[in-house]
Structure formats: C-alpha cells, structure tokens
Amino acid sequence: MEIRIKHEDAFIIEFVGRLDTVTSLELQKALDQEEVKENLVIFDMKETEYISSAGLRLLLSLKKNLTKQGKALEIHNVNDICKEVFKVTGFVNVLTIK
Amino acid sequence: MKIRFPIILKIALLGLLVTSLGSGVALTISTLNQNKRSEETLIENIDKSLYSVDYMFEEGDNSQDLLAGLKNVKDYIKTVYSNPDIKEKTLKDFSSFEEYEKYFQERDSWVFPPPGAMIASPAYLEFRKNFKEISHILLEAHLSSGARAAYLCYEEDDGDKKRLIFMGDSRITYTEREEGSFYHLPGSHYDLKPQDIIIDEKNELYQGYKINSYLTRFIELTETLEDGTEAPVASLFLEYDRKEIQKRSMDILFSELIILGSVMVVVIMLYMLIAYFTITKNLKKLTVATDSISHELKQANNITPKKLEFRSHDEIASLASSFEVMEEEIVNYVNIIKKEAKENERREAELEVASNIQLSALPASSYLDENVELKAFIKPAKVVGGDFYDYFYHDDKFFLIIADVSGKGVPAALFMMKAKQLLKAKITSESSFRKAIAEVNNELALNNESSLFVTSFIARIDFEKEEICYINAGHEKPYILHNGEVIKVDGTANFVLGGMEDIEFEEETIKFEKGDTLLLFTDGLNESINSKQEEFSYERVENTFKEGKDLSLEEKIHLFQQRLQEFVQNEEQFDDITIVTLKREDSTLSLRYRNKDYQIIEDCVNKFQEAFPNLEEEKKSKVGIALDELLNNIISYDESEQLEIDITFTKLQDDMKVTISHNGQDFNPFNQDNEVKVLQGNEDLESLNPGGYGVFLVQTLSKSQAYTYIKDHATITLIF
CATH class of the missing domain: 3.30.565.10 (Histidine kinase-like ATPase, C-terminal domain)
Incomplete structure (x- = not known):
C-alpha cells in the first residue's frame, strides 16, 4: 500500500493497493494529518486494486466532511471492479466519479 | 461317442428310399401308360383274366358237357323255330294265357323266352335241363373271368334269314337279319372277328378299336368233326365294364409293387446282415480299441499299443493296420508331450513369478501430493512385458520416466529391470541430467549381445520454475494439455538407450504450468491396429486427450481404454500398452x-x-x-x-x-x-x-x- 498526497490545483490523493479494512484505517490516519486548503479533492484510484466496504465508509465520511466545508470530491481513474462496487451500492449516485 | 445312426441303418434307409422312389416312379409311369395305351392294355388285362375261362372251355368235362348241352339246346330251338305253325306266334296272338299254354302243350314245344310258368312239356323239360347246365357254365365263366355278364351265342341259317341266338345266365333271346345286313341287337356283329367287336353305351355297333364303357370279348367254341377239322359251334361273349377293368389293373399293379417292396425289404435285411458281419463288426472292433487307447491316455501313465486281429483283407483291415501304426505314433508322441507339459508348467509358473516381480518393481499406478497427481496404466501383451514407467523426487524435482524395451518376453523384461534401476541410480547420483542419461546409455550398450535397446522419455519437472526439462531417447512424443489446448512435446529426438556407446543426449525445456497435464505413452497405444490394419495413430491419441480435457486423470485413462477398445475391437494386442498422465496441481x-x-x-x-x-x-x-x-x-x-x-x-x-x-x-x-x-x-x-x-x-x-x-x-x- 502506498498513499501519495499532492497539492496542485486540487488536493490529490493517489492510493496504491487494496483499499480494505486495514489500509483504510491507515489512509484515514494519513488524511487526518493533512489540511485541505484546496476547494477540490481528487481521489485518484488509478493504482487502487479494489475497494471494500471499509473503503466505501472512508469515502462517504470524506464526502460528508468536504461537503460541510463546501468543498468538492471527485473520484478519478476507477477500474472495473471498483466501478462495479460503486454501482451495486449506489455510490455512483452520491460520489462524483470521473 | 454313442452311435445314434449306424451306417447300415443309413444304407438301409437309403435303399428303402430308392425303392419307394423307384416304385413311385414306376407307378406314375405305369398309370400314365395305362391311360395312353388304354385299349391294348385293357385287352391285355382282359386276356389275363381269361385263362381260367379258356381252361374251362378248352379242357375237361366242362367243355364236353357244354357242347353236348348246347347241341340239345340247338336242336330243341331249331325244332321250335322250324315249326312254321308256332314260329310266328307270340303271346299277343292269344286271347288268354290258358289259350297260349294249351297251344304249345298240344305241340309239345315252347317258344322262348318261356312264358313264366313252368309247363311240364317233356321236350321243354329236356331243353330246360340242358339249358340249366349251360347257364351254370356261363355263370361260372362269368364269375371266374370277372366280366359283368357272359353270353353264349350261335347263328342259325334259316334260309333267307340268319338268326343269332343268345343264351344268358337265365334266359335265351335271339335276333334276326337279312342276308348282307347287320343284327340290331346288343351283342356282336357277326361278320367281324369276335375280339374286334366293341359295343358302346348307346348299344350301337362299331368296328375297330374305340374306348367305350363296355368291352366285349369273344371266345370261339369249336367242335372236332369226324374228318378231324375244327368247326365253330358257338361263341362265348364276355362283357366287361371298362372302369372296372382299369381299377382291377391298378390293383394288380399295386399288388405287384407290394411284392416288389417286400422283396426289397428282404434284400435290404439280408444286406444289413452281411454288412454287419463284414463292416460294422470290424468297425466296432476299431472303436473299442480306440476307446481303450483314449481311456488310457486320460488315466494311465503307461500306454500300450493294441494289436487288432482281422481275418478279412478289405479296406477296413487296411484301416486297422494304419490305425495300429498311428496308435504307436500317438503313444510315443503322448509320452513326449507329457514330458514337455511338465516342463511347460514349470516354465509358466516361473514366468508368472517373473511377471509378479516385474509388476512389483513398478511404482504404484496412482500418486498424489501437493504438487502433482499421477495415474498410470500398463497392459502387457505377453505375461512379461518390456514397457515400464517410474517416478521419484530427487533434489526437489520430480522425475517421470516412461520406456519401452525392444523385444518381448523374458529377455525384454530382464533388460527393462536393468534399465529402470540404472536410470534411477544414475539420475540420483549424477548432478548433470544429460550426463546421467549418457551414462545409462553406456552401461546398457556395454556387452549388449542381444542388441536390445530402450526408447525412453525422461522428464525432470521443476515446480518452482513451472517447467519440464526432458530428454527424449527415441520415444513417442508426449502431449501437454494447457488451458484446454493439446501441445505436442516436440523437442529433439535423441538416439535410443543401449543402442550405441558414447552418444550425447540433448535436453529440452518446455513450460509446465499449474493445472497443466502431461500425457506419456508407449507405441503400443498409437500403433495398436484394428482388423483393417489401421493404426490407432497419434491423431487419435491427441483427439482422445483433447476430448477428455475436463476429466480427472483416472477418467482420462478410462477414456483412452474405451476409445482404444472401440477401435481395435477383437484384434489381438501385440505390444505392451502403457499410458501415464501427470497433472500439476493448482487446485x-x-x-x-x-x-x-x-x-x-x-x-x-x-x-x-x-x-x-x-x-x-x-x-x-x-x-x-x-x-x-x-x-x-x-x-x-x-x-x-x-x-x-x-x-x-x-x-x-x-x-x-x-x-x-x-x-x-x-x-x-x-x-x-x-x-x-x-x-x-x-x-x-x-x-x-x-x-x-x-x-x-x-x-x-x-x-x-x-x-x-x-x-x-x-x-x-x-x-x-
């Protein structure tokens, strides 16, 4: 697992590996240490192998927090299996997936 | 063996058959002829039945009595007819019967036929007496000839008229004619010869031969005159029913056939008797001798040839002497065979032991661990075969060997044991795979006087690298099943093992991934032939392997056995068949x-x-x-x-x-x-x-x- 955070025009989170019970805790820890100044947060899943329900929870809470702050969350580069997970759970309707 | 149909019975039956057939044919021909030659045959048959009648009239008192009686009758009738007074009188000329009787009594004569009542006129009584005798003779002639009726007749010349007088069993009648004309009465044409006269159903007279219901036969009765010449007195008419005669002639034929048949039966019985003494008895002698030899062959250890005594010098005696010679040969031969059988028994037992040793030298036909699953099948063509397979782990690698020794039987089996031990020993002791195989080759080639050799495929399977390193020493190329596709392991074909010393062996490598299956086999499989001399062929091996791609190893081997059986049918297996399947487990x-x-x-x-x-x-x-x-x-x-x-x-x-x-x-x-x-x-x-x-x-x-x-x-x- 690897987490890369970049501050460009947007706040970019690149997650490498499986977004599961253990790794989402670690991701949460990493995000807690960051301060989001940008108005847009991009969660890049280009190198994310798959996402489990723990990952979904994380994304949902992230979306909630950002919405409260009036900021946007975009999910980028979703692979087939992740797309399927988002679809069957209806997360496609809540999250902005590009 | 029990004799159910003795030869003499067969011959006798044949004789009977021939006789019956012959009789049948004779009967048929005879019947046909009967119809064809009707007239002649009928007359012949009548003539045959007339012997007794001829005898009756030609010889003895009968003839004399008849002639004497006839003379009297003639005289009487002549007297009556020559009396012009009564000649034309008939019953209708009288007003009553009494008048009629009176008229004739006065003249002491009777016209005939007599008017029913018996009037005792002395002339008439005399006439009656004579006529009775004639009637009696006629009746006798009638009965003994088989005719339906008999008449005696003669002609009287009465000047301008001729009168034919007929005498039957019980009455007398007559008919008259003018000179130069015919009589118009059932009976005869006087001018014709008696045997030529034929009367048809309508009582018309014909001349010549013609088929009719009745046939009349005449016998002329003569009297010797004083000058010694024969003069005709009267003729005897015998009237026959044509159908009756035909029937009688058939009866005669049948009785002749019965006689013929009886004669045949007697002849056949005689023949059987003779055959029994000349053939059957001697054959029985031979049978007894043969049986006793057979019995001894089954039971005793010491067999003695039998001497057969024959007095005759025929074919059977010759057969018997041949039999004696053969018997001696058999006895000698049996003694040799007995010795050899014991020897064979011992040899077969040894072969069985050898076969058991050989099979026990092969590893189990089924093997399973976390890396591989293996199933092997071997079917030797003879008790001891030349095919083998082997597998073992060495240095974390799995070695699988399949091999086929040239030749069959014990020599091939011994060579096989040697090859198998050498392969394992060299592979496990030598670090280089190629070198190990080269050494095996050298050892096998050394002092190999019987020029036996081994074709072999030796696979070294590396599970980590997922590959097989192999050396193919002149063996059938195996197949690998990978993701449902069959791949031929088509690397360098080296020379066979044991064929020649100091040869280099090339090793090759092929991918063998998890889930892949390796198929090894000997030429017994692809070269199995059917009744059309076609080979099972590589193509069928490949197709069968592909067909069973989804089956377990055991089922794959069963499929091969099934397809092979369907192909060869009842053809004999001439080579060992070995199939080894190995699957890399990933499951x-x-x-x-x-x-x-x-x-x-x-x-x-x-x-x-x-x-x-x-x-x-x-x-x-x-x-x-x-x-x-x-x-x-x-x-x-x-x-x-x-x-x-x-x-x-x-x-x-x-x-x-x-x-x-x-x-x-x-x-x-x-x-x-x-x-x-x-x-x-x-x-x-x-x-x-x-x-x-x-x-x-x-x-x-x-x-x-x-x-x-x-x-x-x-x-x-x-x-x-």
Whole structure:
C-alpha cells in the first residue's frame, strides 16, 4: 500500500493497493494529518486494486466532511471492479466519479 | 461317442428310399401308360383274366358237357323255330294265357323266352335241363373271368334269314337279319372277328378299336368233326365294364409293387446282415480299441499299443493296420508331450513369478501430493512385458520416466529391470541430467549381445520454475494439455538407450504450468491396429486427450481404454500398452490462522494471489474484497479464547471456491434481513449510515454463498 498526497490545483490523493479494512484505517490516519486548503479533492484510484466496504465508509465520511466545508470530491481513474462496487451500492449516485 | 445312426441303418434307409422312389416312379409311369395305351392294355388285362375261362372251355368235362348241352339246346330251338305253325306266334296272338299254354302243350314245344310258368312239356323239360347246365357254365365263366355278364351265342341259317341266338345266365333271346345286313341287337356283329367287336353305351355297333364303357370279348367254341377239322359251334361273349377293368389293373399293379417292396425289404435285411458281419463288426472292433487307447491316455501313465486281429483283407483291415501304426505314433508322441507339459508348467509358473516381480518393481499406478497427481496404466501383451514407467523426487524435482524395451518376453523384461534401476541410480547420483542419461546409455550398450535397446522419455519437472526439462531417447512424443489446448512435446529426438556407446543426449525445456497435464505413452497405444490394419495413430491419441480435457486423470485413462477398445475391437494386442498422465496441481490452497489479528487478512489475500497467478484480475479482486469483509467480521465478533480460522481455496473448472471455517460466533451473514440501502443520490448525506455494505458486497460479487455450523465450527463457502 502506498498513499501519495499532492497539492496542485486540487488536493490529490493517489492510493496504491487494496483499499480494505486495514489500509483504510491507515489512509484515514494519513488524511487526518493533512489540511485541505484546496476547494477540490481528487481521489485518484488509478493504482487502487479494489475497494471494500471499509473503503466505501472512508469515502462517504470524506464526502460528508468536504461537503460541510463546501468543498468538492471527485473520484478519478476507477477500474472495473471498483466501478462495479460503486454501482451495486449506489455510490455512483452520491460520489462524483470521473 | 454313442452311435445314434449306424451306417447300415443309413444304407438301409437309403435303399428303402430308392425303392419307394423307384416304385413311385414306376407307378406314375405305369398309370400314365395305362391311360395312353388304354385299349391294348385293357385287352391285355382282359386276356389275363381269361385263362381260367379258356381252361374251362378248352379242357375237361366242362367243355364236353357244354357242347353236348348246347347241341340239345340247338336242336330243341331249331325244332321250335322250324315249326312254321308256332314260329310266328307270340303271346299277343292269344286271347288268354290258358289259350297260349294249351297251344304249345298240344305241340309239345315252347317258344322262348318261356312264358313264366313252368309247363311240364317233356321236350321243354329236356331243353330246360340242358339249358340249366349251360347257364351254370356261363355263370361260372362269368364269375371266374370277372366280366359283368357272359353270353353264349350261335347263328342259325334259316334260309333267307340268319338268326343269332343268345343264351344268358337265365334266359335265351335271339335276333334276326337279312342276308348282307347287320343284327340290331346288343351283342356282336357277326361278320367281324369276335375280339374286334366293341359295343358302346348307346348299344350301337362299331368296328375297330374305340374306348367305350363296355368291352366285349369273344371266345370261339369249336367242335372236332369226324374228318378231324375244327368247326365253330358257338361263341362265348364276355362283357366287361371298362372302369372296372382299369381299377382291377391298378390293383394288380399295386399288388405287384407290394411284392416288389417286400422283396426289397428282404434284400435290404439280408444286406444289413452281411454288412454287419463284414463292416460294422470290424468297425466296432476299431472303436473299442480306440476307446481303450483314449481311456488310457486320460488315466494311465503307461500306454500300450493294441494289436487288432482281422481275418478279412478289405479296406477296413487296411484301416486297422494304419490305425495300429498311428496308435504307436500317438503313444510315443503322448509320452513326449507329457514330458514337455511338465516342463511347460514349470516354465509358466516361473514366468508368472517373473511377471509378479516385474509388476512389483513398478511404482504404484496412482500418486498424489501437493504438487502433482499421477495415474498410470500398463497392459502387457505377453505375461512379461518390456514397457515400464517410474517416478521419484530427487533434489526437489520430480522425475517421470516412461520406456519401452525392444523385444518381448523374458529377455525384454530382464533388460527393462536393468534399465529402470540404472536410470534411477544414475539420475540420483549424477548432478548433470544429460550426463546421467549418457551414462545409462553406456552401461546398457556395454556387452549388449542381444542388441536390445530402450526408447525412453525422461522428464525432470521443476515446480518452482513451472517447467519440464526432458530428454527424449527415441520415444513417442508426449502431449501437454494447457488451458484446454493439446501441445505436442516436440523437442529433439535423441538416439535410443543401449543402442550405441558414447552418444550425447540433448535436453529440452518446455513450460509446465499449474493445472497443466502431461500425457506419456508407449507405441503400443498409437500403433495398436484394428482388423483393417489401421493404426490407432497419434491423431487419435491427441483427439482422445483433447476430448477428455475436463476429466480427472483416472477418467482420462478410462477414456483412452474405451476409445482404444472401440477401435481395435477383437484384434489381438501385440505390444505392451502403457499410458501415464501427470497433472500439476493448482487446485487447492489451504491456510491456517490461529491469531486474532487483522493482519491475517493481508497475508491471506497475498498468499491467495500468489497461489493462483493465472486467475483473472476481476476474480482475484472479488475474492480479495470478500476475504476482507468476512475475515473482518469474524475477527470483530469473535469471543473465543483461541480463534481458529482455516481457509481453503479450490480452483474448479471455471470457478474459484473459497471455504472459510472458524470457531467464532455462529452467525450466518447471509441469513440476515440485510436491508442495505442502495444509494439513490437524493439522500441527506448526514443521515447516511456508513456501515452494512460488507456482507452485501460479498453477496453481490460472489456467484453463490453457503453457511453451515457443525460441531462448534462455522463454515462459509463462496463460489466466484
């Protein structure tokens, strides 16, 4: 697992590996240490192998927090299996997936 | 053997058959002839029946009596007729019968036929007496000749008229004619010869031969005159019924046939008697002698040839002498055979032992470990065969050998044992694979006076590298089944083992991945022939292998046996057949966890992904997600002292089966009323519960789910 955070025009989170019970805790820890100044947060899943329900929870809470702050969350580069997970759970309707 | 149909009986039956056939034919011909030659035959037959009548009239008192009586009768009749007074008088000329009687009594004569009442006129009485005698003779003639009626007749010359007088059994009548005309009465034409006269049903007279219902035969009665000449007195008419005669002639024929048949039967019986003494008796003698020899052959150890005594000098005696010679030969031969049989028995027992030793030298036909599964099949053509296979681990590599020794029987088997031991010994002692095989070759070629050799395929399987390094020493090229496709292992074909010293052997390498199957076989399989002399061929081997791609190894071998049997039918197997199948296992991965730690999830997913590198990415991910969700749940809800989790992954044909067994809570994740809310996008974000998607995801991503709880162990089974 690897987490890369970049501050460009947007706040970019690149997650490498499986977004599961253990790794989402670690991701949460990493995000807690960051301060989001940008108005847009991009969660890049280009190198994310798959996402489990723990990952979904994380994304949902992230979306909630950002919405409260009036900021946007975009999910980028979703692979087939992740797309399927988002679809069957209806997360496609809540999250902005590009 | 019991004789059911003795020869003499057969010959006798044949004789009877021929006789009956002959008689039948004779009867048929005779019947046909009977119809054809009707007239002649009829007359002949009548003549035959007239011997007694001729005798009656030609010889003895009968003739004399008849002639004497006839003379009197003639005289009387003449007297009556010559009396012009009574000549024309008939019954109708009288007013009453009394008048009629009176008229004739006065004249002492009677016209005939007499008018019923017997009037005792002395002349008439005399006439009656004579006529009675004649009647009596006629009756006798009538009965003895078989005719239906008999008449005596003569002609009187009465000047301008001629009168023919007929005398029957009981009455007398007459007819008259003018000179130069015919009589108009049933009877005869006087001018014709008696035997020429034929009278038809309508009582008309004909001349010549013609078929009619009645046939009349005349016998002329003569009287010797004083001058010594014969003068005709009268003729005897015999009237025959034509049908009756025909019937009688058939009866005669039948009686002749019966006589003939009886004669034949007697002849046949005589023949049988003669045959018995000349043939059967001697044949029986031979049979007894043969039986006794047979009996001795079965029972006794010492057999003595029998001497046969024959007085005759015929074919049977010759046969008997040949038999004696043959008997001696048989006795000698049997003694030799008996000796050889004992020898053979011993040899066969030894071969059986050799066969057992050989088969026990082969490793088990079935082998299974975590790396490979192996099934082998060997069917020797003779008791002791030249095919073999072997397998063993050495230096963490799996060696599989299949070989076919040239030649059959004991020499091939001995050579095979040597080759098998050498191969294993050299491979396990020599570090270089090529060198090991070269040394085996040299050892086998050394002092190989019988010029035997071995074709062999030696495979060294490296499970880590997933490849086979092999040396093919002149053997049939094997096949590998990879992802449903059959690949020929088509590397360098080296020279055979033991054929020539100091040869180099090339080794080759081919991929052998998890799930792949290797098929090795000897030429007994592809060169098996059917009744049309066609070979089973590489093509059929390849097709059968492909056909059974989804079958287990055991079923694959059964399929080969079945296809081969269908092909060869009843043809004899002329070479050993060996089939070895080997499958690289990838089917299962078992993991055990005894610590309650979320890190096991990562470890488990990692090991799973390593174990099934060929699995599609999507499936890998689905299994990963499911493992994360379920293990997370199990660990979270566990209240046991020592958590035990056993996970098994099984690669099925197209699917992946995951079994998770644990001693945690009896909680069926799939039996809950999981009211998972699939998000629609219009929900209030704050109210959304971020949990509850785990089990839902497992259910959605897997094809099927099952849960059992037995003996404190919960088991979740998932299919992807």
